[in-house]
Amino acid sequence: MQYTFRNGSFIAGEDLKKLEATGFACDRAEHSFVCVANRSVIIDTTTNITVYVPTNQTVQEETSVRPYARQEDNLQYVTPVKILQRNSTSRVCQYNHQIPAVVFSTAFIGNLFHEFDDLIIPLFITTRHFESRVLLIMEDHNPWFLSKYSKIISRLSGYQVMNPAANRSIHCFPGSVVGLKYHNNLFLNCSDIPGGYSMSDFRQFLVETYDLKFWHVSQIRNxxxxxxxxxKTRRFLNEDEIVRMMQEVGFKVVIVRTQELSDLDKISKVVNSCSVLVGVHGAGLTNELFLPTGAVMVQVEPLGLEWASxxxxxxxxxxxxxHYLRYKITPEESSLVExxxxxxxxIMDPASVFAEGYRVPGLLYVDQQDVRVDPGIYSLFLPPFIVIGLVLRTF
Structure with a gap:
């Protein structure tokens, strides 16, 4: 029996023809690897996850998927899922489900950027079109991740997330997706998503999920x-001076420490109530996702991190x-000069350092660098904030 994916699937072109003909196909894109079955499958979790896809083909195929969104990352800690196309199997279903399954891994967490970029947004891309009627199977299960993102996950699936390591049994589903679709950094390509969801839709999803008050910056009075x-790293060494300057320009300033960023219920509302977000390049800037439309994100770019920024x-x-404004520091503003x-x-040629591979520049520019904005060049630093003030007054 064939399962019809509402609003289509991620499979296109020749792979779509294969899916329609055989009930199974994989999408090997630039960043991600996703396999879709639109017919009944057996998912065996008695050991590592094995998905059995029935086929009438005489050639019986085997596919291995490490179900993490960014396939170019080091996937050695992602447990592989085996997909077997067989014309028969001796396995008997212990549980029969009326909804499809999505299998994914949470192997890499602990960094806000990667949690949203590699997991939350790909989960949205992959599951939103199911309208909560999908069961999530979390390989490399992490209860901390589930707790932190419980509100998001509960809106993507109306069912308890399955931990295969704690559920050693055999399940039958009318269809399945193994892996998560990934487009680009904090990005959704609406032309490649079932249902055509955009970044605007994802941000509206966050507004509804966390009950945020402001959709547009014009709603913020002050x-x-x-x-x-x-x-720890990439700190503002003269933070007090920077804050005073911002206050002199006319902003009410809210300071958040990095350890406060893990409470999404709280920080999402704080960020959403602000007109401007300022920070040195780092994972904390992922909170730009919670800014109201029309707000401004100002990123301070340390030496050697222009491309990453x-x-x-x-x-x-x-x-x-x-709106995006960048402040590229001068060499004198980097602690590396000392x-x-x-x-x-x-200092003079970061490109030559990067030519040695990422390990050395990672230690230097990412882990050992702080910034001290020179009060003598506040005249160059102030104009962006004046512009911000003008922009805000136009709404």
Missing amino acids: PTLILVSRE ATYFGGPTETMGL FYGRNHPV
């Missing part, structure tokens, strides 16, 4: 700025409906 204060946080603001001197290649 300009409020939230400063993400890092405490633009790729991970700057670029995605466009589809979020946000260690290496003004003329060292680490």
Whole structure:
């Protein structure tokens, strides 16, 4: 019996023809690897997950999927799921389900950016069109992740998430998806999503999930700025001076420490009540997702991190409906100058350092660098905030 995926599936082109003909096909995209079965499958969790897909083909195929969204990452800690296309199996269903299953892994968590980029947004892309009528099977089960994102997960699925390690049994489903669809950094491609969901739809989903008050920045009466204060790496060494400058421009300033960012119920509402978010490049800027439309995100770019700043946080603001301003620090504003001197290649030629591979620049520019905005160049730093003030007054 064939299961009809509402609003279509992720499979297109020749793979779609294969899905329609055989009931099973995989989408091997640039970033992700997703396999779809639109007919009854048996999912055996008695050991590692094995999915049995019935077939009339004489050739019996085997596919292995590590069900994590970003396939270019190191997947050695992602438990593989075996998919076997067989014309018969001796396995007998212990549980029969009337809804399809989505199998995914939470192997990499602990960083807000990767939790949203690699898991939450791909989960939304992969499951939203099921309208909660889907059962999630979480390989490499992590209860902390479930607790932190319980509100989001409960809106994507109306059923308890299955932990296969604690549920060693055989289940039958009318269809299945193994793996999560991934598009790009904090991005949704509406033309490649069943139901055509966009970043605007995802942000509205967050507004509804966390009961956020503001959809557009024009609803905020007093300009409020939230400063993400890092405490270990890429810190503002003269944070007090920066805060005073922001207050002088006319903003009410809210300071949040990185350890406060894990409480999504609280931080989502704080960020949503602000007109501007400011921070040094880092995972905390993922909170731009909670800013109201028309708000401004200001990213301070440390030395050597220009590409990462633009790729991970700057670029995605466009589809979020946000204004983006970048402040690229001068060499004198980097703490690395104190260690290496003004003329060292680490300061003058970061590209030559990156040419040695990521390990060395990762230690230098990501883990060992702080920033001190020079009061003498506040005249250059202030104009963006003046612009922000003007932008806010136009709404």
